[in-house]
Structure formats: structure tokens, C-alpha cells
Amino acid sequence: MNKWNLEHERSLLLNALMFYTRIRVPKDTPYSPELLNQSRKYFTTIGLIVGGICAITYLLAATILPLNVAVLLSIIVSILTTGAFHEDGFADTCDALGGGWQAEQVLTIMKDSRIGTYGTVGLVLMVGLKFLLLCHIAALGDWAFCLCVIAAHTISRQHSSRLIKHFNYVQDIDKSKVKPIAAAPLSKRAEEFSWFITLLSAIALAFYAPWAALVGMIVSYWLSTRFMRYCERRVGGYTGDILGAIQQLGEVSFLLACVALI
Numbered sequence: 689m690n691k692w693n694l695e696h697e698r699s700l701l702l703n704a705l706m707f708y709t710r711i712r713v714p715k716d717t718p719y720s721p722e723l724l725n726q727s728r729k730y731f732t733t734i735g736l737i738v739g740g741i742c743a744i745t746y747l748l749a750a751t752i753l754p755l756n757v758a759v760l761l762s763i764i765v766s767i768l769t770t771g772a773f774h775e776d777g778f779a780d781t782c783d784a785l786g787g788g789w790q791a792e793q794v795l796t797i798m799k800d801s802r803i804g805t806y807g808t809v810g811l812v813l814m815v816g817l818k819f820l821l822l823c824h825i826a827a828l829g830d831w832a833f834c835l836c837v838i839a840a841h842t843i844s845r846q847h848s849s850r851l852i853k854h855f856n857y858v859q860d861i862d863k864s865k866v867k868p869i870a871a872a873p874l875s876k877r878a879e880e881f882s883w884f885i886t887l888l889s890a891i892a893l894a895f896y897a898p899w900a901a902l903v904g905m906i907v908s909y910w911l912s913t914r915f916m917r918y919c920e921r922r923v924g925g926y927t928g929d930i931l932g933a934i935q936q937l938g939e940v941s942f943l944l945a946c947v948a949l950i
Contacts, residue, residue: 703727708734710771729878731849732842732885739841739889742766743834746826759822762837763815775811777932779803781919782810784929791923795859798929814936821943828950835893836900836946842889843905844938847912848931849874849882855916856925897950904945908938 702713704727742762749758767775780798786806788794797804803811826833853873874882894901912934919930926934 699723700727701730701733704730704734705737708773709738709769711737711769726874726878728849728852728874729881731845732882732889735842735845736838736885736889738766738769739838741769742837742841746833746837747830750826750830755826756819756823759826759833760819763819763822766841774932774935775815777929778814778936779807779811780929781933783807785919785922786810791858794923795927798927799859814940818940818943821940821947824947825943825950831896832946832950835896836943836950839889839893839901839904840939840942840946843886843908843942844912844935846882846886847908847938848935850879851912851916851926851934852931855920857927858923858925859927893946897946900946900949903949904942907945908942911941912938 699718700723702717703719703723705711706713706717706719707724707727708731742765745765746758746762749761753761780800780803783800783804783806784794784798787804788797822833822837825836890901890905893904915934915937916926916930919926
């Protein structure tokens with residue numbers, strides 16, 4: 689790979705870090721809507737990074753703190769790392785789908801930055817369920833926790849990314865922060881790289897718990913697709929908030945499979 693390609697890939701990765709996380713990037717990082725669109729190639733890599741940060745946080749905390757406290761700290765660090773990017777989308781989606789009837793009502797509620805009852809209850813239940821699942825996995829050992837949390841973060845982001853190709857964006861894309869992400873499909877090579885990272889995390893888990901890795905992939909794939917089809921019936925497609933909700937659903941459904949099968 690020549691220098692230009694290396695610099696281009698570095699720019700894509702830094703754009704992905706800048707958009708999907710709160711991790712600092714160099715001030716001279718080049719930015720354009722085209723770079724941001726192509727940076728979705730590294731969305732699963734972001735999952736690998738966030739999952740790795742969660743795993744390291746847990747391992748360090750578990751050396752001096754009870755397991756449940758270490759698990760909670762890993763969840764807190766993941767939220768701080770992403771700026772609650774996906775949790776915010778999940779809460780807004782709960783509010784919109786729970787409080788709206790017509791598509792216009794749903795989309796109007798989704799744009800509201802305030803959180804309502806459905807969003808609050810949904811977020812508490814989602815984070816609470818994630819905490820309980822990770823506590824159970826942590827009790828199985830450090831390897832189980834690290835492999836499951838990294839795979840869950842990586843695979844769930846793949847589901848959000850892949851569905852962009854098959855469904856329509858339904859808000860005013862010219863006024864949306866998701867515009868660069870949804871503006872053009874990824875190239876075949878970029879999609880293959882994204883899936884490579886996804887399968888890499890699943891294969892790593894498969895050496896420890898093959899059935900959990902396989903069933904987790906299938907269940908999270910099925911649930912994310914079904915939820916997107918439900919949103920298509922309700923509002924005609926997806927929004928940025930719905931993509932965030934799909935990531936959260938994919939993550940927790942994968943962890944459910946891990947708890948059931950490990």
C-alpha cells in the first residue's frame with residue numbers, strides 16, 4: 689500500500705473516531721462530507737476500540753473492586769467514550785415510537801431533544817439489562833467478559849451500518865447530521881473490510897464459546913432487521929436515532945445469547 693493510501697485510510701479512521709466517539713483526534717485531521725461517508729468503513733473498528741476500552745476498564749477495576757462495580761464502571765466508560773451517541777438515539781426512538789401514531793408525529797417527537805417517559809423507561813431498562821447480563825458474563829471469567837463485550841460492540845455496529853444500504857432515510861437529509869453517512873453506499877471493498885472486522889471479533893469469541901458466537905450473530909442480525917422493517921412500516925425507513933437504537937438492540941441481544949449459551 690503506498691503512502692497516499694495509508695494517509696487516506698488514516699483520515700477515514702480519524703473521521704470515524706471524530707464522528708462516533710469523543711476520542712480526541714489531531715487538529716489537522718482533514719474533513720469533508722465525502723471522507724465522513726467513507727469513514728463508515730471503520731464503524732465496526734470503532735466497536736472494536738470501544739469494546740476494547742470497556743474490557744481494559746473492567747480488567748483494571750476488577751483487580752481492586754467487586755465484579756459488579758467493575759462492570760458498571762466499564763459501562764460508564766463506554767458511554768463517556770461515545771458521548772452516549774447510541775443511547776441517545778435509543779431513548780429518542782422509544783419516545784417517538786411510543787408517543788406518536790402517524791409517521792409525521794413519530795418523526796416530530798424524534799427530533800425533540802427532550803427525553804420523555806418512554807425514552808426514560810426504555811433507557812433505564814436497556815442499561816439495567818446490559819448491566820445484569822455483563823455481571824453474569826463477568827462471573828464466568830475475564831476471558832468471557834472481554835471477548836463477549838468486544839464482539840457485542842463490534843457486531844452491533846455492523847448491523848446499524850449494513851441496514852443503511854437496504855432502507856431509505858426518511859428525514860430531511862439536507863438538514864441532518866447523518867447526511868454524509870447516508871449520502872452514498874460504501875464500496876464493495878469497504879463493506880468487505882467492515883465485515884472482516886465483524887467476523888474477526890466473532891471468531892475470537894468462537895474459540896471460547898462457539899455456539900454463543902454463532903447464535904449471537906444470528907439473533908442480533910434477525911432482531912435488527914425485524915426492528916428496521918417495523919420502523920419502515922411506521923415511518924418509511926430509518927433516521928439517525930433509529931440507527932442508534934439498532935446498535936443498542938444488537939448489542940443487548942448478542943449479550944443475551946452469550947448468557948444463554950456460555
